[in-house]
Amino acid sequence: MNWPVAKRAGVCLHLTSLPGSFGIGELGSNARWFIDRLKEAGLHAWQFLPLGPTAYADSPYQPLSSFAGNPLLVDTETLVDQQLLRSHEISSLEQLPHNTVDFGKLIPLKTALLRKAATRFATHASPAARTAFDEFLHLHDDDWLADYALFRVLKTMHAERPWTQWEPNFRHRDRAALAGIEARYAAEVHSEKIIQFFFDRQWRGIHQYASDQGVTLFGDVPIYIAHDSADAWTGSDILQLDDDGQPTHVAGVPPDYFSADGQLWGNPVYDWEFLEKSHFGWWVNRFRHAMTLMDLLRVDHFRGFEAYWSIPFGARTARDGQWVNAPGDALFSTLRQELGELSVVAENLGVITPEVEKLRTDHDIPGMVVLQFDAAEPDFDVAAIDEHTVVYTGTHDNDTTTGWFNGGPGDTRTDAEIEEHQRLVTHNTGGEPQRIHLDMIELAFASAARLAVVPMQDFLGLGSETRMNTPGTESDNWRWRLTRPQFDSGLADTIAMMVADGGRD
Incomplete structure (x- = not known):
């Protein structure tokens, strides 16, 4: 099991939130830059959200496939370097915001570019690249890739409507009907497979780079699959x-x-x-x-x-x-x-019964502690956090620590209740309101938990406007992005000192 043998620290930042010039985080030089910064800061784990292709509300927890990668993460510069795109063709992406993801504008622009790159790969790929692609097909085509590619083509044919609204022969996967689509749209199906090959090749390069730098890649497996997905259709x-x-x-x-x-x-x-x-x-x-x-x-x-x-x-x-x-x-x-x-690590939050904890401990699976849920409790004791745990200041579903402490948008508490909350948090952390994000990080690092993970926004001390997701809402989520100047050497040095002070290797 890839579980730390000593106390370690990490960061949570989804891939879409990486910096860059093309409208969204990508699997290229900026991902490697981020890994370098993590190493400099003494952070040995990079946690992120599910990697699948997004659709409904742009949520990574409602992917079109549990096996495919998100094409939007494919690195644009790499495709230019491989002469699959031209420099002038990517200028439309460079006009997109750099500090947020505008999915509505990004998706049609990048999808068109990826299909153009896939078409060029199909006709002009080098012998070595073709061999690598054939190996990719051999590994994945029968398991999930062929069905996923066909699903994407059928979704496009049906103006992205859910598969339950397709004609019965497609909905029920009639063999003759599907064979007809595969023949008629062979180029489009092939392009979807090539785009997945782009993702796979780039992702494995980032994975190897992280491993070489001593950074663990910490991913996410949602328990449920989306109804409108290749998984459900097949x-x-x-x-x-x-x-x-x-x-x-x-x-x-x-x-x-x-x-x-x-x-x-x-x-x-x-x-x-x-x-x-x-x-x-x-x-x-x-x-x-x-x-x-x-x-x-x-x-x-x-x-x-x-x-x-x-x-x-x-x-x-x-x-x-x-x-x-x-x-x-x-x-x-x-x-x-x-x-x-x-x-694996269990997200054991919510209604947790003795039976749930028995299942977790019987299979020796670490659990989670979120300080935003516990640090305002009168009886909170950081010493009670078990080492077989990942401790967080907050998760992607929480407000930032600064926003949580001050009472962010939609907070229904009275001023008196917020003041009492702040009093308890500062008492339990031994900290000060002006630097509560740092106090919470130091508390997490000081715990016995083998792994402590902090959202990037908390390292930066940012407010509610940078919150990644508000559960129960469908707009303005998953959009925040880091910029390179925010994570400079000064911040890396500050984090490294907190890591050392917390006794984390």
């Missing part, structure tokens, strides 16, 4: 779907103190009976693939492997759901038998 047996492909039950979480109606996520829930009878083959393939891309994996919504909140499809809120047991012990036993020791 694997309807693993989900609770009706004959038309619509879910019979969907995922969410029950009502609690924070939400009277609970949360209705809408993802189809798994047919665990089928999965168990098939020896969890789909899950084995999913983890095997993820483990080739990343060194350490966060398993999102871990409690759903012990029991999940199942809501009838069509319900207006999550109130109508119920807990249904899941075969988590059998699943993780099978994964360990097939793949060896798993380099």
